[in-house]
Amino acid sequence: MITIWGRLNSHNVKKIAWAVIEMGLAHRRIDMGGAFGFTPEYLMLNPNRMIPTIEDGDVVLWESNAILRYLADAYAPALRSDDPAERAQGDKWMDWQFHFADAQRDAFLGCVRQGKDGSDPAVTQSAKAAAAMMELLDAELAKRPWLSGARFGIADIPMGVYAHTYFSLPVDRPDLPHLAHWYALLQDRPGYADNVMIPLT
Structure with a gap:
């Protein structure tokens, strides 16, 4: 189960939320950033006060395009x-x-x-x-x-x-x-x- 941290009205979060559907990946999304603020738990994952961040097992990753490349390389190589x-x-x-x-x-x-x-x-x-x-x-x-x-x-x-x-x-x-x-x-x-x-x- 991949966890996506970030509010869906963010362009960069939309990228990841759309990508996991394209890839057929089990996931959950937790609102973060903007009106939702940042929890201490989140800032331990990403101290930049930016979204999105994903958790995939032991992998924690931020920067939306880096996340896209990781997900494609790991789970959907046909998309790359x-x-x-x-x-x-x-x-x-x-x-x-x-x-x-x-x-x-x-x-x-x-x-x-x-x-x-x-x-x-x-x-x-x-x-x-x-x-x-x-x-x-x-x-x-x-x-x-x-x-x-x-x-x-x-x-x-x-x-x-x-x-x-x-x-x-x-x-x-x-x-x-x-x-x-x-x-x-x-x-x-x-x-x-x-x-x-x-x-x-």
């Missing part, structure tokens, strides 16, 4: 290419997700947490920066169906979580057909609706 070059291409987009999160942060916080809309200058600037980055992702998805390569894999999970936020915010977005097609495919994946496509809070 055997070819080092292809695997590295997917890893690149997994890590690129953190730059995208920085670009979209003001739009997310403004619209979801502060009651603003697309007319707010900070929201508009952030939305434009996020859209420009999504144009890069759209160009990548024009060359291959998944960020992981020829088939779905863990490299699709980080940006898959952020794609839902991107398409949910009340801001202007350019027409990016390859991105939209990929997002539609994600919505049919096991666990995506229940763990990612939830109200933004």
Whole structure:
């Protein structure tokens, strides 16, 4: 039984909650962080005051993308290419997700947490920066169906979580057909609706 520590309205927790469904892993999730605070027990596992953290037997691990790689390597190798070059291409987009999160942060916080809309200058600037980055992702998805390569894999999970936020915010977005097609495919994946496509809070 894998224990996931973290509140589900966190982008990084959503990654893991979705991934364990894809992998068919027995798990439980314990709310932590944000309004739930941090217990002394949790801070012994992860002193960074960040989420998520997982416990898998004697393995304690934090950093969401490191967790994804560990879970795939341990339990679902089919979700991670055997070819080092292809695997590295997917890893690149997994890590690129953190730059995208920085670009979209003001739009997310403004619209979801502060009651603003697309007319707010900070929201508009952030939305434009996020859209420009999504144009890069759209160009990548024009060359291959998944960020992981020829088939779905863990490299699709980080940006898959952020794609839902991107398409949910009340801001202007350019027409990016390859991105939209990929997002539609994600919505049919096991666990995506229940763990990612939830109200933004």
